[in-house]
Amino acid sequence: MMHADLIDQEDLLGHLKALGLQIPSGATAEQACEYAVRGLDTARANELRKMVKDMYTSGATVLPAVREAFDKQLLPALTQYHQTHSG
Numbered sequence: 001m002m003h004a005d006l007i008d009q010e011d012l013l014g015h016l017k018a019l020g021l022q023i024p025s026g027a028t029a030e031q032a033c034e035y036a037v038r039g040l041d042t043a044r045a046n047e048l049r050k051m052v053k054d055m056y057t058s059g060a061t062v063l064p065a066v067r068e069a070f071d072k073q074l075l076p077a078l079t080q081y082h083q084t085h086s087g
Helices: 009-018 029-036 042-057 064-085
Strands: none
Touching: 009 029, 009 042, 009 064, 029 064, 042 064
C-alpha cells in the first residue's frame, strides 16, 4: 500500500507556530492564516511565502481546507502586502 504525505490543518498550525506566530489552539486553517497575516511585515511576509512554496513543492498533498485557507486569506494578503510595499 502506498502512503501519501498530507498537509492538513494541524500541519499548517505547526508550521505557523514554528515561525513564532501566536495561533490559538483549535483554530481552523482559515483562522490560522487570518492570524498569520495580522501585523504583516517584510520578514513575516517572506517567511509565509517560503512556507507556502515549500508546502506546494514538497510533493505532499495539501488538503482542501488548507489550500482554501491559502487562497482566501494568506495569498491575497501577501499579494496586497507586496503591492503596497514594493518599490
